[in-house]
Structure formats: C-alpha cells, structure tokens
Amino acid sequence: MSSPISTRSLGRATLARQHLLEPARMSALEMIEHLVGLQSQEPLSAYGGLWTRLVDFRPSELSDLIESRQVVRILAMRGTVHLLSAADCLGLRPLMQPVLDRIYRQTRVRRAIGDLDGLTRRAQDLLRAGPIAATDLSRALLAHYPDADLEVVGMATRGSLALVQVPPRALWGRSGRTTYVPAADWLGKPLQAADIRDVIRRYLAAYGPATVADVQAWCKLTKLREITDTMPGLLRLKGENGADLLDLPDAPRPAQDVIAPVRMLPDFDNVLLSHADRSRFMSPDDQRRLSTRIVVVPSIFLVDGTVGGWWHLDRKRHLVTVTPFRRFSARQRQQVLEEAVRAGNLYLEHTRLDVREADLST
Template structure:
C-alpha cells in the first residue's frame, strides 16, 4: 500500500483547494466544489474566493446571496457555512443530528419543554416574515411564559434550517441578522443527499483523508461503516500508519511542486477540516492559529504551510509571521499582502502592508 508523507498530503489538498493555481471557475462553482465555506463572520468567504479564483469581484458573491443561489446557515460541525442553495437543501438534513447534539442539550430541553413544539411554533412565525433572533425569542416567549426568549430562539435556530437573509453578508451593505426557513426562502423542500456521495465530494476537495478527517470536517460519527462499504475508493497510508481514502483519479502532485504565498481568511476550512492538520500547519504553530476564544484568524501559507496570521484595518494589512521570514519570502508577502489590501479597501483608497513582531498571532 502506497505511503504519503505529510508534505505530499499537503500538496494534494492545496491542489484540490485551488491554492497552488487559481481556478477559472465561477464563484458558485467554487463554493460547490468546496462543499461550502465556513462563514462564522460575513466577510471571510469573499477573501476565500478571491484567493482561489482567477477573477473574482465582491459583487459576484453579493449577487449570489441576493438572487438566493447561495445561503448562510448552520451546517458542518454546527458552524455557519456559506453553501449553494442546492447543497443547503441536500446537506443540512445530514448534519441535523450534529446540530441537535451540540445545541439542543438536556439542560435546554428541560428549560423549554418540548423542543419540537417550540420549533413548530417558530416555523409558523417565520412563515409570515424574516425575523431577528431577538424577535423570534420574544414572540415565542409570549406563549411560553417563564422560559427565557434566548433559549427559545436557540431551539428554533438549531431545530430548523434557518438561513440568514440579505442584506446580511452583502459586501458594502451588511445589516442585522434576520432568519427565514430554508424551505420558504428557497421554495423547495429539504431532501437528504446520499452520504457516500458527500464523502466523495469531501475527498475531491480535501483528500486524501482518513475516516477521522471526514468526521472532523462534518461533525458526523461512525462513518467507517459507510466508507468500508464504498466501492472504488483508493486505499493509501500516511507516514504515521493511518489509512487514507481517496478517489482513484484525483490529483496527487509531486511533494516538491512549488506552493506560492497565499492569504487565507478567518476560519478557512482548509485549516479546519482534518483530524490531523500536519499537512497544513506545524504542531508548534497550532496555538497561534487556534485561539482559546474560538477565533481562527486569517493566516497565510508559505511553501504550503501556515507560517503566520494577518488582519486588515483601514486599508492596512498587518502581517505577523510566526518566525522571521527570509528576504525573499518577506518580499512575496508584501506583494501578495498589497493585493489583498486592495481587494479589501474601497476603490482608490490608500493601502499598505505592515509587518508586526513575529512569534505571536494577530491580536
């Protein structure tokens, strides 16, 4: 059985993520290829698409949100993702039990009584119009005195597939979070996809991968019984002895193929979607990226590995390497950082790149 090193795994994943060479895809095609993009905050997916596509403008994603081609809702790992409308309807049912496990706890159930009854009442409310979380909780509390509005809102948000409607997440507009049910917003019912097909899509975007990797990405458990029954998968080994799964015709480039500097947004799935992340970040650097407050800041790749973090303020991109970069890498970071600053800043605004002290994450 062939063995792949961490470096080889990293190059394969970067190729499939279009982080070695930008892709000539549309924004919608890329979102579907990635099986969604984590979107805890509204703006990171814009950077995630910009760094992967040959041509991308803010309006490309804004238009998809406005015409309902894509939506933002709780999905994999119980986190907010940007997904295509088709994937919303097909994938949300698969991860519902993950969301229930994370959010509809025994303590919350004891407080609200019957979560299904609360969700049904919430569905009727949202059939009338999109509502903010506070409006949902307050309206439900009128019928369930003694229960905190926040708790009622939490049940509805978890039990129902609620999408955040525009202008939320529309670049240059923003707005308060307002929810509608996916079925009413998209005019179609949910219908769960076949799990083996979803696993194959994961491998196409993140593979080669172990079963534990698939579970880390999705939040689902007991997937080995599914993958063991899947025909046609390629079986490999990683350098630590773990069994890797892959699609036979998926690209696995040479480990020494050049990997250019790339800037990644906050919460990018390429750094979150494996149980072992040595293919993308060294163990000693993990504490600088996965912060105790749950924030995963924007990062940058050098030679295929996360080598620092960044943040943007008023046209200035501040780059904070984990270790002092070479002169050549510093020049590459400055050039790519200026391109990022121009993408984020208003047209014609002054931009700059600043290097901060190394060894710490951006605060």
C-alpha cells in the first residue's frame, strides 16, 4: 500500500493542475474549460484568474469570447456566478438546478411568492421581448407579488431560469448593467444536464486529489459518494490526516519540494473555494482571517504554495497594497512586491504604480 499523501503534496498537485506552478500555453477558452469554469462574482475577476495562469494572456481575448457567445456568465456551481464555455453552460447549468433550488427558492422566497411556477412563466413572457435588465425584470414581476420585494423576486427568477448575463457586462474596459437573456436563446441550443461522473473526473483533473466532501463543496450537489463508489478507473488514496482521496491515474502529482512561485489571485478565485478541507492552501489562522470577509473573498497572494496574505489595487491612487499574513524571507518579500506590481499593471497598463506593505492589524 502506498504511503499517505502529505498536505503539502496535495497543494502542489492542485497548483500544478491549476497551472499556478507554471503558466500554460493554451487559449483562454481551453483554460476556462479545463478549470470547469471560473467564479465570476465580480465582472473582471476572471481576467485576473486567466492572467495568472496563462502565458501572454490578453484581456481582449476573453472579451472577444464573451461577445462571440463562446463564453457566458451564469449562475452555476455553489449558486454563484461563473464564467463558463458555451458547452459547459448547456450542461452544467441544468445539472446544478437542485443547488439553485435550495439556495434561491428557499422557504422565505416560497412564502412571499406562493406560486413559483407562475412567476417563472411571467418571467419567460417578459424575456421573450429580448434582453432585459435584471432590475427591470424584477420590478415588472413585483407588481404581481405584493408580499415580496425586489430581492426575493430576483432570487426566485434567477434561481428558476437559466439566464445569461449578456455583454457589455464583463467586457474589458467597458461597463454595463446586469442584463438577462435565456441561455438557450443566447446560445441557440437546448440545455441538457451533463453526466455527473464526467464532471467529477474533470473536477479531479483541475482540483484533485480530493475527497467526496471536497467535490461537494465545489459544486454543492449532495449524495455524491453513491456515485463515486461506483465509478471505475479512479485511484483511491489516503491523506496524511486519514482522509479518503480520489484521483485520476494520469493526473500530475509533483514532489512536495517543487518550487511554487508567488502568485497573485483575483477575488473569489476558484482554487481557494473548491475544497471542504482547505488546509492544502491555508493554515487554520488564515482560514479564520478570511472567514471574517465571507461576503467578499479578497484578492489573495500565494507564497510557497500557500496563502501569504491579500492584496488590493487602488486605481485612483495608482497604488498596490499587500498585507502579509506572516514574515517572509527577503527574497520572497521582493517577489511579492514585484508580482503585485505586475498584477496591478494588468488593470492599469502603462501606468507607474507604487506598492506598499500594510500591517495586518491595520
């Protein structure tokens, strides 16, 4: 029987699969599909997520994919907005419907609306006229539901219907209101749920090795052990804490002493949100620090493969601030500051940026 996999080795394996050890020479579309989507709560977050993983990434490449309908923004895993390829949108959005029902059609929503199917039909009628802003859609529906408010109506609508957020929302250098079009209309194809077994394999290829609980934390679907127990071809491994891990036989598992460069991640980056046990990337103290920012998952930087602190770009002041969680060597500190400027220059190209360190207590 093989030796248990150390927590540090788990981190290196996931970083390799995330292309955070070495940037990949692939297209933005290929990376989005490899990662099974990028969380995109903030419109520009995905640009930073691709920049840190790809060689010579250009923001215009992603904007072109969004405008040409090869990539869309839509609610999916964990009930959050994701940037998905068109093919993944058609398969993953219906697969995640039970998750969306649980999050967006909760008891208070059902009580305020009553007939959720009736609301869905009314929303579909309004959407047939063409793209409609999210707030305008909610206001039009609210007239029929006096016991509800805009938030409740909006939750019920976007949880019930597969609605794409269309451009100019999330285009580089532009802004736009959240405006909806049904995914099937936008992509010209019907939605059909993907095979969960294929999705689990893709998750392991990008986030593994992982436990069943990790897979469920990534997507929020439940009862997946019943499925993984019958899946052929998976490796069954042990973590150093005794956890039962799943993996793909040919997936990379580099040595734990492989160098992990400093990496600047955008807010809401998938790699920090896709495991139930996040110890491969952060200490218990760091997890507590980040739990205080549960509404906004901040922009994090990694040092030697684990969370080193967070960083923030002040566009008006042309200032990048890094807040370390621990002391670094002189070389690591210099690498953090240099990478912070590089990350800031993604958003403020050809601008001279200042960089400063902030004390965690501030």
